[in-house]
Amino acid sequence: MKTIVISAVNLNRGGTLTILRDCLAYLSALATDGGYRIVAMVYKRELADYPNIEYIETQWPKKRWINRLWYEYVSLKKVSGEIGEIDLWLSLHDTTPNVTARRQAVYCHNSYPFYKWSWRECFMAPKIVLFALFSKLIYRIGIHKNSYVIVQQQWLKDAFKRMFALSKEQIILALPNKKPDATYFETVTERKAAVYSFIYAATADSHKNFELICRAAEILERKEGQVNFKVYITFVGNENTYAKWIYDQWGTLKTLSFIGFQSRQSLYTYYAQSDCLLFPSKVETWGLPITEFAAFGKPMLLADLPYAHETAAGLQQVAFFDPDKAEQLAAQMRQLIENDESFLQRVPDRELEGPLSHHWKELFEILLKDDKN
Secondary structure: OEEEEEEEOOOOOHHHHHHHHHHHHHHHHHHHHOOEEEEEEEOOHHHOOOOOEEEEEOOHHHHOHHHHHHHHHHHHHHHHHHHOOOOEEEEOOOOOOOOOOOOEEEEOOOOHHHOOOOOOHHHHOHHHHHHHHHHHHHHHOOHHHOOEEEEOOHHHHHHHHHHHOOOHHHEEEEOOOOOOOHHHHOOOOOOOOOOEEEEEOOOOOHHHOHHHHHHHHHHHHHHOOOOOEEEEEOOOOOOOHHHHHHHHHHOOOOOEEEOOOOOHHHHHHHHHHOOEEEEOOOOOOOOHHHHHHHOOOOOEEEEOOHHHHHHOOOOOOEEEEOOOOHHHHHHHHHHHHOOOOOOOEOOOOOOOOOOEEOOHHHHHHHHOOOOOO
């Protein structure tokens, strides 16, 4: 019987939790015939509870970064010895732990090593700045112990090859599912709003670059008198220091609507009733709202950054803007408000470099290849 260990104590919400759930769902089925022993280290079992899996729960590492580092590089060495002979240890959250295993792999989600933070964020979002500064170092520690490093986009694979001197064969491109979620998509009805409407669905974090949209709206509303549009923003202004700053600066604009956090169903309703997606985020591993909104076949205005080009590859009605130039975004928004879509174009497909995986079965077939040392 082969033993596979999944370490994911830092994953308890959002897209990374979905990855954990999908991973364990596949391994649960794989272990049905008794050929594999699956051990999962998780924040809480109830977040991803599947049969045929042994769980180790711990919340202590997530309380603070020093705990997490101690757990990864000290505690797990002992834990790996207690588990016994391990054929594959897969870390699903960026770090390469110090463990005893025949083979290791790490799934790298965050692209913060490539984020160009601003000095203002040192006061508004110091954790984001620190994360950007130290994530490169955290990635580097032990990364060459892995047989494989897993990323979601080609641009990130290219960056990892340069930054960490990894070969293309060592980096697996695990492609996210680009199909719309039918559960939500099929239950909403499109409705044309009285004015042209934009939506930006994101958490109130400084790297999401909400200020660019607010400045663009301010240019259109206060300088040009353009008020026949609406921008929906998914926070209310009291979530954190950054959200409060945004609301204090631009909360009086009539064209901005702070709608707060939305459930999945409610968000898809807003997608269906909005005319265009705005996505100015300065750093993403994928950019899920781009994939979600693509199901509606409507225009998108996206940050002119590698992640956005790759996520939007193949889409038909897209334009890109400099994520630091509000005037450029305002000009594009004005054209759409005035029913001019002539500047929208199809995004070219990106050539992808193997090894590739399109689903968990394919990924684990690569990870467990017997001829890999």
